[in-house]
Amino acid sequence: MKLAIWSPLPPSPSGIADYVAESLPALSATAEIEVVCENPATVDPRLRALGVVCAPGEEAPADLDVYHVGNSPAHAYVYRAALARPGVVVLHDFNLHYLVLGETVERGKPEPYLREMRRAYRETGAFVGRQVTAALGGEVLPSLFPLNERLLETSLAVVTLSRATAVRAARALPGRPVLHLPHHLALPIDPVPGQAETRAALGLPADALVVTLPGLATAAKRINVALRVLGRLAPRFPSLHVVVAGGVDPRLPLGEWLSHSPIAHAVHVTGRLDLPDFIRHLVAADVVVALRFPSFGEMSGALVRAMGVGRPVIVTSGTPAAEEMPEGTLVPVDPGPREEEELLAFLERLLIDRPLREAIGRLAQEHVRNVHDLKATVGRLRAFLDTVFEQKAHLLSTVADGREDSGTLLGYFKEEVRWGARDLGLAGVYLGLDELLAELAGERA
Numbered sequence: 145m146k147l148a149i150w151s152p153l154p155p156s157p158s159g160i161a162d163y164v165a166e167s168l169p170a171l172s173a174t175a176e177i178e179v180v181c182e183n184p185a186t187v188d189p190r191l192r193a194l195g196v197v198c199a200p201g202e203e204a205p206a207d208l209d210v211y212h213v214g215n216s217p218a219h220a221y222v223y224r225a226a227l228a229r230p231g232v233v234v235l236h237d238f239n240l241h242y243l244v245l246g247e248t249v250e251r252g253k254p255e256p257y258l259r260e261m262r263r264a265y266r267e268t269g270a271f272v273g274r275q276v277t278a279a280l281g282g283e284v285l286p287s288l289f290p291l292n293e294r295l296l297e298t299s300l301a302v303v304t305l306s307r308a309t310a311v312r313a314a315r316a317l318p319g320r321p322v323l324h325l326p327h328h329l330a331l332p333i334d335p336v337p338g339q340a341e342t343r344a345a346l347g348l349p350a351d352a353l354v355v356t357l358p359g360l361a362t363a364a365k366r367i368n369v370a371l372r373v374l375g376r377l378a379p380r381f382p383s384l385h386v387v388v389a390g391g392v393d394p395r396l397p398l399g400e401w402l403s404h405s406p407i408a409h410a411v412h413v414t415g416r417l418d419l420p421d422f423i424r425h426l427v428a429a430d431v432v433v434a435l436r437f438p439s440f441g442e443m444s445g446a447l448v449r450a451m452g453v454g455r456p457v458i459v460t461s462g463t464p465a466a467e468e469m470p471e472g473t474l475v476p477v478d479p480g481p482r483e484e485e486e487l488l489a490f491l492e493r494l495l496i497d498r499p500l501r502e503a504i505g506r507l508a509q510e511h512v513r514n515v516h517d518l519k520a521t522v523g524r525l526r527a528f529l530d531t532v533f534e535q536k537a538h539l540l541s542t543v544a545d546g547r548e549d550s551g552t553l554l555g556y557f558k559e560e561v562r563w564g565a566r567d568l569g570l571a572g573v574y575l576g577l578d579e580l581l582a583e584l585a586g587e588r589a
Contacts, residue, residue, distance in 0.1 A: 145173045145176070145207045145208065145459070145529065145530070145533060146176040146177075146178070146204075146205075146206045146207045146208065146294070147171070147175050147176070147177050147178070147206055147207065147208055147209075147529065148177075148178050148179075148180055148203050148204075148208070148209045148231075149168075149171075149177055149178070149179045149180065149210050149212070150179075150180045150181075150209060150210065150211045150212060150221075150222045150225055150226070150231075151179065151180075151181065151211075151212035151222060152164075152182065152218050152219070153165055153179060153181050153187045153188075153191055153197070154187070154191070154437075155186060155188075155420050156183075156187060156198060156218055157360075157391070157416065158214060158216060158218040158219070159359070159360075159445050159446075160212050160214045160218075160219070160236050161218075162419060163212070163236070163327075163328075163445060163446065164179075164212055164253070165191055166328065166330035166518065167193070167328065167330075167518065167521075167522050167525075168191060168194050168520035169194060170518060170519055170523075171522050171525070172194040172195050172489075174522075175524045175525075175526065176195070177194065177195035177196075178189075178195055178196040178197075178198060178203055178204060178206060179195060179197045179198075180198055180199070180200055180202075180203045181197060181199070182199065182200065182224070183199075183223055184197045184198055184199055185291060191275070192270060197325070198202070198582065200221050200225065201481055202387075207533055207536075208231055208232055208338060208529055208532065208533055208536070209225070209226075209229055209230075209231030209299075210231060210232045210234060210235065210529070211223075211225065211226040211231055211232065211233045212234045212236060213226065213233055213234065213235055213236060213237075213240065213243075213295065214236040214243070214272050214442075215237035215238050215239055215240050215241065215242050215243050215440050215442070216235075216242065216243060217243070217246045220243060220246060220247055223240070223247070223295065225242055226295060226298060226299070227294065227295065227298050230298050230539075230540060230543045231299070231300055232298060232300055232301045232302070232303060232529060233295060233296070233299040233302050233303070233304075234297065234303040234305075234325075234533055235292070235302055235303065235304050235305075235306075235309060235313065236306070236442060236443070236457075237440045237441050237442045238290055238292065238309045238312060238313075238439055238440065238441025238442075238541045239286070239290040239291070239292065239440035239441045240290060240291050240292045240295065240462075241286035241287070241289060241290060241291045241440070242258060242286060242440075242447050242468065243291075244257060244291045245257060245276070245286070246261075249277050254277045254521070257269065257273060257276075258273045258274065258277065258293065259329050260273075261273030261276075261289065261291070263293070263294075263559060264289070264476075264483040265289055265290060269289065272288075272289060274346070275298075275373065282286055283363065283364060283438050283542075284289075284438055285341050285489045287438035287440055290440075290441065291501055293316070294318055294555065295354075295565065296313060296316050297317075297543070298533075298543060299317070299320070299543070300320070300321075300532055300536065300539040300540065300543065301320055301321035301323070301528070301532045301539065302317065302320070302321075302322050302323070303322075303323045303325050303342075303525065303528065304322070304323070304324055304465035305325060305326065305327045305442075305443035305464075305466060306324070306327075306441070306443045306465075306468045307324050307465065307467070308441075308468070308523075309324075309443075309464060309466050310322050310324035310463050319483075319542070320539065320542065321527070321528065321531060321535070321539075322574075323528045325521055325524055325525055325528075326364070326468070326515050326516045326521055326523040327443045327444075327445060327448050327516060327519040327521075328448075328517070329448050329449065329452040329512050329513065329516040329517065329518060329523070330449075330518050331423055331449065331452060331453070332420045332423060333420050333423055334381035334417045334512075335426070336423060336427050336453050337424070337427065338427075339427055339428060340570060342424045342427040342428045343428045345416065345424060346421075346424055346425065346428055348385060348387070348428050349385060351353070351383060352383045352385040353381050353383050353384050353385065353430050353433075353495050354385070354386075354387060354428055354429050354430050354457075354493070355361065355374060355384065355387070355429065355430065355431050355432075355433060355495075356371075356386075356387045356389050356425055356426060356428070356432050356433070356450075357370055357385050357386070357387070357388050357389065357433050357434075358389045358390060358422070358425070358426060358431035358432060358434060358446040358450060359389070359390045359434070359444070359446040360390050360391050360392070360393060361388055361391070361392040361393060361396055361398060361413075362379060362393045362396060363393070363395070363396060364436050364437060364438060364439070364440075365434075365435055365436060366400065366435035366436070366437060366460070366479075366483075366523045367388070367396065368401050369399055369435070369483060369484055369487065370435065370487065371386075371402070371405050371407070371411075371520070372405075372484060373484055373487045373488045373491060374405075374407050374491070375387055375405045375406045376488060376563065377408045377435060377488065377491060377492060377495070378406055378407045378410070378449065381495055382526075384407065384410060384495075385410050385412070386407060386410055386411045386412070386464035387412050387414065387425055387428070387429070388412070388413040388414065389414050389417060389422060389425040389426070390414065390415075390416060390417060390422070391415055391416035392415075393530075398413070399582075400583075410453070417515075422446075422449070423449060423453065424579065426446075426449055426450045426453050427453050427455075429450070429455050430455075430494075430495065430501060431455070431456055431457075431458065431494050431495065431501065432446075432450040432455045432456070432457045432458070432490065433451065433457075433458045433487075433491070434447050434457050434458065434459050434465065435458065435459065435460045435477065435487075436459070436460050436463055436465070437460050437463070437479040437483075438501070439460065439462075439463040439464065441464060441584060442464065443464050443465065443468065444459075444465050447465050448512055448516055449457065450508075450528050451469070451473065451474065451505075451509060451511070451512040452501075452508075452509060452512045452513060453509070454505035454506060454509040455505050455507065456474070456494055456500075456501050456504035456505050456508065457474045457475065458473060458474070458475045458477055458487065458490055458491065458494075459474050459475070459476055459477070460476065460477060460478075460479050461476035461477060461479070462476075462478075469508075469511065470507075470511055471502065472507050473504065473508040473511050473512075474504070474508060475490050475494070475504065501556075503589070511587070551585070552585070553585040554572060554581060554582055554585040554587045557581040557585055558578070558581060561577055561581065
């Protein structure tokens with residue numbers, strides 16, 4: 145089978161680029177692959193050696209197109225291609241609101257965004273869309289409206305990295321293949337070095353209590369809450385050391401927060417790390433704090449890696465990260481009004497109780513190494529793609545039956561009728577209105 149894999153590759157800052165790069169060696173051993181990315185010339189030669197790497201529009205025909213889609217501008221070209229040519233969508237984020245915003249409102253074209261919101265969520269969507277275009281609602285409103293409907297409808301099949309997202313995708317696409325594929329564990333240094341050796345290499349104090357905040361620091365990571373809590377804990381734990389292990393969103397006022405923090409002197413911000421050093425920082429930690437609110441339905445690669453090296457991780461309850469992992473393998477914190485007090489209590493207990501840290505880390509490591517093995521997950525993906533390919537003709541027909549040319553008046557009428565029918569519970573019912581709608585639009589049915 146020949147697969148066209150649509151995704152950014154390193155050195156793109158997208159975490160999905162790393163995810164795809166890690167899976168390519170195992171996937172290329174079972175299929176002929178071609179990776180479509182926007183800047184092929186910048187891709188590591190070792191990755192290019194695994195298959196053809198080309199720019200969009202240069203790809204050769206493939207048996208299946210596999211689209212890795214995330215909620216960021218780096219995946220805009222993948223999103224457009226997936227809408228134009230149906231394939232298998234690997235949905236890294238269930239919510240694609242910011243991706244759609246980037247393709248519409250942020251390009252000075254609010255009308256397509258408002259139409260998508262109305263198409264997907266009717267009057268409520270139209271109202272919320274107007275608030276978002278007016279820069280109201282912060283991150284919470286977009287997190288409640290995933291805007292993935294058109295992409296899902298156009299997909300032959302969907303792969304998700306969390307069970308909760310798989311359930312939601314299957315509900316939206318009855319009859320189409322959906323695979324829950326656990327986020328793989330990939331460690332570029334395995335076996336990993338010991339904590340003492342790693343701290344020495346990174347210049348961290350050997351006897352410190354180290355709390356690590358991993359990945360790109362954004363508002364959703366609750367960095368401000370974590371810093372407030374750590375500042376409150378600092379008098380009790382004089383050896384406390386905090387590492388922000390990753391880049392920082394330029395919109396995040398991290399410098400201002402630190403200027404008012406009693407623990408600023410013990411905070412180290414690394415900037416973007418290569419994967420080996422990122423793993424070293426996880427190994428060096430005593431506790432990893434990986435909060436996220438609001439969540440956009442993403443599964444965290446940093447979480448899987450931290451668990452894979454045996455570290456206890458504090459996460460936000462109700463997110464895919466918390467729901468995906470078995471009880472006892474991580475520590476969930478409620479994102480409600482008691483978030484700060486809960487985080488304070490859990491962090492304090494973990495910092496005091498080394499045996500507890502080690503017990504949670506051991507359970508986490510055992511689970512991740514058993515369930516999230518890279519070779520096993522790629523094997524499951526390959527088997528799923530075989531199944532989809534066997535049904536490809538039927539699935540293409542199903543997608544074609546539900547598609548309308550939204551750029552025409554007739555297509556607009558058909559979409560409105562179809563979504564109105566869904567509101568009435570008539571999804572899948574033939575209404576026999578095509579001839580009437582065509583007449584109203586001044587076209588032939």
